[in-house]
Amino acid sequence: MLDFSDGGQRLLRDLIHERTGIFYDDGKGALLAEKLSPLAIERGFASLLDYYYLLKYDESAGQEWRRVMDALSVQETYFWREMDQVRAFVDVLVPEWVRDNPGVPLRIWSAACASGEEPLTVAMALNEAGWFDRLQIHISASDASEAAIQKAQRGSYRERSMRNLPDELRSKYFTKDDGALWNVDPALKRRIGWSTVNLVNESDVGPLASVPFIFCRNVFIYFSTETIRRTVGVFSKYMHRRGYLFVGSSESLFKLTNEFELREVCGAFIYQVSKQGTVSV
Ligand SMILES: C[S@@+](CC[C@H](N)C(=O)[O-])C[C@H]1O[C@@H](n2cnc3c(N)ncnc32)[C@H](O)[C@@H]1O
Numbered sequence: 001m002l003d004f005s006d007g008g009q010r011l012l013r014d015l016i017h018e019r020t021g022i023f024y025d026d027g028k029g030a031l032l033a034e035k036l037s038p039l040a041i042e043r044g045f046a047s048l049l050d051y052y053y054l055l056k057y058d059e060s061a062g063q064e065w066r067r068v069m070d071a072l073s074v075q076e077t078y079f080w081r082e083m084d085q086v087r088a089f090v091d092v093l094v095p096e097w098v099r100d101n102p103g104v105p106l107r108i109w110s111a112a113c114a115s116g117e118e119p120l121t122v123a124m125a126l127n128e129a130g131w132f133d134r135l136q137i138h139i140s141a142s143d144a145s146e147a148a149i150q151k152a153q154r155g156s157y158r159e160r161s162m163r164n165l166p167d168e169l170r171s172k173y174f175t176k177d178d179g180a181l182w183n184v185d186p187a188l189k190r191r192i193g194w195s196t197v198n199l200v201n202e203s204d205v206g207p208l209a210s211v212p213f214i215f216c217r218n219v220f221i222y223f224s225t226e227t228i229r230r231t232v233g234v235f236s237k238y239m240h241r242r243g244y245l246f247v248g249s250s251e252s253l254f255k256l257t258n259e260f261e262l263r264e265v266c267g268a269f270i271y272q273v274s275k276q277g278t279v280s281v
Helices: 009-022 026-042 048-059 063-074 081-101 117-128 146-154 165-175 202-209 227-236
Strands: 106-109 137-143 175-176 181-182 193-198 213-215 244-246 261-267 267-271
Touching: 009 026, 009 048, 026 063, 048 063, 063 146, 063 193, 081 106, 081 117, 081 213, 081 227, 081 244, 081 261, 081 267, 106 117, 117 137, 117 165, 117 193, 117 213, 117 261, 137 146, 146 193, 165 175
Parallel strands: 106 137, 106 213, 137 193, 213 244
Antiparallel strands: 175 181, 244 267, 261 267
16 A cells, blocks of 8 residues: 655645545544555555646546545445435425425436445335325436446345335345345336536535435545535525535534534434525526
8 A cells, every 4th residue: 555655645635625525634634545545546546635736737637536426425325224214304304305306307316326225215104105296306416436326227225224224115126146146126216317527616516405305414524624615505505596505414504504404303413405595597
């Protein structure tokens, strides 16, 4: 493994922070070096400082950043995760939405979907409640990691992803192949539009954020306070007036923004765009 003995830790850390939102504090230099060393060595570098110069200045940096994003992406996720929020969404917020917006399609964005378990969970829950028969629904799902999105598009999952999924849903929406993989029903997978989007790029985020419901769970834990503040600022700028933002149960926007207010819905905590300072799109 390469190290930062020739300097460059701060330079690389700050560049990664700027381009991905992910922040490695001073205590996590070794972790950053461990994740990036294989990429630097593969490119023939003996130093992470040289790799920094490639990422910062080289013409081929665009391609290299895609590999960096895949290397830094922590895709820990599973079906039926943090279901109190999904239930509150399906049982309370969707009926509210339908009542207040008759005839308008329901649009949802899963903004850091990793290998797709979160948007597929939302789709299953909506289907179980019969909403696909009653309502036009558009689900978009994205992640900054191309490798994650390719995996989501394949739709094959290991047992680990299935650990929280009730048995009856497992047999209804998945078939087990000869290996150890569970393949999701193609019809469910087709309900979702997949893309690669980096949350720090406002021009990419804007069009997807123009929805009433954003799931952005368990990604802010990797971001700096500054990046979270900027990201939720961009969400609120484009989101539907009084739209809802779901963050992970260990994440909080407390003292970070006054553009969202916390609402309790059936025991689940969900952020809603505040009445003041929002635009409707
Ligand atoms: C732990 S997973 C969360 C998956 C899912 N939302 C959940 O709660 O189960 C975190 C995901 O955030 C993605 N991510 C990290 N930085 C990102 C960024 N700047 N833009 C979009 N996605 C990002 C990672 O690639 C990873 O797939």
